[in-house]
Amino acid sequence: MFESYETGRKVEKSEFEERAATLRPALLNAQFDSRTAGFPIVVLLSGNDRAGGNEMLDLFHEWLDARGFDTSVFRDVNDAERERPHFWRYWQALPARGRTGLLLTGWAGRRVYERGDGDLDDAEWEAHLRHVRALERELVADGTLLLKFWLHAPRKTLEKRFERADKDPDSEPYVEKTDEGVLKNWKGRWRAAEDLIRRTDTAWAPWRIVESSNRRARALDVFETLLSGLRWRLGMNSASGELAEPPAPQLPPLGTRRLQEVDLSATVAPEEYRERRRDLQGKLALLSRKARREKVATILVFEGWDAAGKGSAIRRLTQALAARDYAVTPIAAPTEDERRYHYLWRFWRAIPAAGHIRIFDRSWYGRVLVERVEGFATEAEWQRAYDEIRDFEEHLVEFGTVLEKFWLHISPEQQLARFQAREITPYKQHKITEEDWRNREKRPAYEAAVEEMIVRTGTSQAPWTVVSAEDKRHARLTVLETVVRALERAVG
Amino acid sequence: MFESYETGRKVEKSEFEERAATLRPALLNAQFDSRTAGFPIVVLLSGNDRAGGNEMLDLFHEWLDARGFDTSVFRDVNDAERERPHFWRYWQALPARGRTGLLLTGWAGRRVYERGDGDLDDAEWEAHLRHVRALERELVADGTLLLKFWLHAPRKTLEKRFERADKDPDSEPYVEKTDEGVLKNWKGRWRAAEDLIRRTDTAWAPWRIVESSNRRARALDVFETLLSGLRWRLGMNSASGELAEPPAPQLPPLGTRRLQEVDLSATVAPEEYRERRRDLQGKLALLSRKARREKVATILVFEGWDAAGKGSAIRRLTQALAARDYAVTPIAAPTEDERRYHYLWRFWRAIPAAGHIRIFDRSWYGRVLVERVEGFATEAEWQRAYDEIRDFEEHLVEFGTVLEKFWLHISPEQQLARFQAREITPYKQHKITEEDWRNREKRPAYEAAVEEMIVRTGTSQAPWTVVSAEDKRHARLTVLETVVRALERAVG
DSSP states (O other): OGGGGOOOOOOOHHHHHHHHHHHHHHHHHHHHHHHHHTOOEEEEEEESOHHHHHHHHHHHHHHSOGGGEEEEEOOSOOHHHHTSOTTHHHHHTOOOTTOEEEEESGGGSHHHHHHHTTOSOHHHHHHHHHHHHHHHHHHHHTTOEEEEEEEEOOHHHHHHHHHHHHHOGGGSTTOOGGGGHHHHTHHHHHHHHHHHHHHHOOSSSOEEEEEOSSHHHHHHHHHHHHHHHHHHHHTSSOOSSOOSSOOOOOOOOOOOOTTTTSOTTOOOOHHHHHHHHHHHHHHHHHHHHHHHHTTOOEEEEEEESTTSSHHHHHHHHHTTSOGGGEEEEEOOSOOTTGGGSOTTHHHHHTOOOTTOEEEEESOGGGGGTHHHHTTSSOHHHHHHHHHHHHHHHHHHHHTTOEEEEEEEEOOHHHHHHHHHHHHHSGGGGGGOOHHHHHHHHTHHHHHHHHHHHHHHHOOSSSOEEEEEOSSHHHHHHHHHHHHHHHHHHHHO | OGGGGOOOOOOOHHHHHHHHHHHHHHHHHHHHHHHHHTOOEEEEEEESOHHHHHHHHHHHHHHSOGGGEEEEEOOSOOHHHHTSOTTHHHHHTOOOTTOEEEEESGGGSHHHHHHHTTOSOHHHHHHHHHHHHHHHHHHHHTTOEEEEEEEEOOHHHHHHHHHHHHHOGGGSTTOOGGGGHHHHTHHHHHHHHHHHHHHHOOSSSOEEEEEOSSHHHHHHHHHHHHHHHHHHHHHSSOOSSOOSSOOOOOOOOOOOOTTTTSOTTOOOOHHHHHHHHHHHHHHHHHHHHHHHHTTOOEEEEEEESTTSSHHHHHHHHHTTSOGGGEEEEEOOSOOTTGGGSOTTHHHHHTOOOTTOEEEEESOGGGGGTHHHHTTSSOHHHHHHHHHHHHHHHHHHHHTTOEEEEEEEEOOHHHHHHHHHHHHHSGGGGGGOOHHHHHHHHTHHHHHHHHHHHHHHHOOSSSOEEEEEOSSHHHHHHHHHHHHHHHHHHHHO
16 A cells, blocks of 8 residues: 555655745644634644654644644653553543644554554454544544544665664654664554554545655645645534534545556567467466365456556456356446445445456446546545445455456557547447547546545555556556466465 | 343233334335335344244234335355355345345344354454444445344243243244254353444444343334334435435334332341441452552442432442542533543543542433433434443453443432432532422433433443442442452452
């Protein structure tokens, strides 16, 4: 999940100063208004970047009116805390109505490291996640504006920082010797953090993951989200206690650039393609038979732009499979009968039996793509769908299902060329409709939806593979390779 | 928890026929209207009383229009189910909009027995509970009316039934040999069921526990709840998909009679009282010192009618305690400062440190008692408070805190006599105010609130003790004994 954020993006000083110049007075005004409106604000600053969190705390005090803050930095447990239930210290740190609690790490800190380091067993970890969800729900239902930031620094950034601190401690005033623990058990803590974020990323208290290596970009991400959250909360009529159920805060689009970063120039030469394809299809044939024998189910999800080559990529898979082992399920708009059920119902029905492979040509992700963009689902519906989809896929993964999800990516220009080719090729004319042209107009809205989908539903258990599909051969090989690797992990 | 329902109440045939005569046409009309309104209805019939569930299924088909039903009886897992994730079978059983799914056991069946029998580990059980909550939330958010009944038969009822079935199988057509498993591991399954109910008794999908030993009473409980749920759902404007967040269904008061069943004639003679008090206070003194040494925290919650004797019962405890070990916290209406926080905030602050005893004279239960009855909390607020309070108390219990909760019960007549005595006794006049007289007028509303509180928050981890307090000596001894026993379990 976190790789999605490792974009290495930077903000130049001039751009930063320009955006800060409008952001700062707007934030101050919103902070003042929120005091008058009288709701509490909780800002949770957590992540693997402790120094970055401390720098943000300083910026909060610099940019905003520090008199409204109750700042709590959670480090080691003190005596009073040790003698009480773990959450006692978080309750002590909660702000009164009209005030802002700045919590460094909070309930997304210590327990995450403990879990990552193997010091919390399953039951303790589940209890923690349950209590986090309960607490967040209670606070938001009570009128709190709750904003949760996970500051993610890539491993290289942290390594450099620790090196600098070793040479000259003054250059990195917030780095402490113990911080280096984050590198020692990188994978374990990463997994625990991802688990926490996935399981507590709710409609009412969504996480914002912020790439933390560039200070200016980080500050703008956090403060623009804060401003947007404040304005959304100020726009609500009920200042406190009157919310029957917590609504979803409206935050700006996430700062990911997964699609922009796809290397669309990737190509594969015809000969290389034939050879590797033959090799991969051979492996796939063997692995699929083994999966059948071992009763492992497989689900492959294909999403992507119109004309990105989903159909042809799927065919290169099925060429290697025995007809008895797989089925391809194309997903269109739900029928009248299907609309009489929960939108996930038709997908539950289509789950493959153990030992079978089910390929979805479009899928349940329509809820957060076409239904979101075209307004077929209300905002409340598609907002809660991320949580619902994660729960659905958890059922699959817990059952041992191999689950791979592909987004086939092409440029608008490539799409145009393919549309035009379809229009003049007789046997392809059925593949292009008025609707395809209309969807093309809405590309920016779709891009935002795709970014959010990848970030909020791409987990280590059920990852998204964003496929560079400008070159069809490259796309097909990427898909074949990903499926072969996944099956090798499961039955190889 | 289930003991609360073992009231042994019966409904005579004549009363049953009278109530059924108005209930049946009303139900048919509501069923017809719900089909037109086009929302799905899910009725989950679970419990330790499998035969009772089957009898209810028959009654559903007899009383209502059976053409609208999709009935699913979940017994052993079949081949198709074994080859898919566990919840697949529940999704198959979900009704379309306008139809009613009758699910016998459903997601509150097999998994509960498996957990009770030790066949599910912590992680698997937590995953199940998480998926249940997610599913229920999804369905209700999507417009489903979801009603969950747990049919509880006392052990004796089941024993008799199995005996009858042994002698003459035709007399108990729904009893099967395997059903007797419920008696073999009574405690384990009871605990698992209680855990499930506690953790999935949400504002949007509350449980209704129904005592199942009397067929007529059981039928009236279920159908009256159904009618009330249907009417509530019909009264909502949005037929489907438009609910940003699931609201709380308005169901009739629970069928418990915990207060009516208290034996108010219980008394203790003065001499016996002195002797047992001395003995218990001696034990309490020793145990409290041991708890201090072993760093076990204790929380004692006192609720009860005005003039029921909370203060004097507390004094009999504190007489035995060292002043350094305990504190009594009287809870009045929150101050202006306290109102600036979540209502649980002031109670989190008051949590005793490990090794200490904190006695609450009134408590966080004010949320679902005085605040509910007097309208200081909105319905949404006090409805979600049961869940919030259970989570709060889970924190305490997980930390190892000894938690005992008392409701001191007296009759209205006894209360009147004590009020009058207070008015004429100079040193007691401060204890009686206009408000006490006003509260007295609202006794029926308070009784309903007390019943619901005991049932929805009384768990094996944090039980309620309803104390017969008509005789003060009896009340004081009951409290002393309960506290001594709880401490003995913890440190004895």
